[in-house]
Amino acid sequence: MRRIKRITLCFICTILCFILQRRLANNPAFFSRLNMSDIIIIGGGIAGISAAARLSEQADVTVLEAEEQLAYHASGRSAAVFIKDYGNPTIRALNIASLPYLRAENGGFLSPRGMMLLAKSDERTAFSDEAAEFALQPISVSEAIEKVPLINQRTLGYAAYRSDVYDIDTDKLLQDFLRKARNQGA
Incomplete structure (x- = not known):
């Protein structure tokens, strides 16, 4: 089933590219009328929306989401916990680097849990x-x-x-990123 979906999607993309090539060849001004983006992000969960919030500071960003609402799947049901030294060395470095932001931005997103x-x-x-x-x-x-x-x-x-384990208010964090992304035109 997945293979059929991938083949169908590839076929549709090929047709769309062919149509766009023909339009461009016949009318070079065609693309100037389209709403073009520098970056397209696929997925409107916490990862996609946070990327859009950051990237839209310096680029035109479009977020594509298949569901009717953002953060419908895991991001919408997350019970996130922040542990600064959890994960491999790269994840730990990211955890530590994000701690000041998670504590202070927009009133903070962390609450003590243990x-x-x-x-x-x-x-x-x-x-x-x-x-x-x-x-x-x-x-x-x-x-x-x-x-x-x-x-x-x-x-x-x-x-x-x-004692130094915290709950992350994932909805507040997502809404903050979403507000930033929208305010910056994403």
């Missing part, structure tokens, strides 16, 4: 590996229950916590 990892007594190895991956510090069972009283003390064997 992160806790819980495990049963027989899950020590998996718990230790995951706690290390997220740089969580071990805390006692009583400290975990103090933070979240609903924890079942009878089944809890291990707990770890980290």
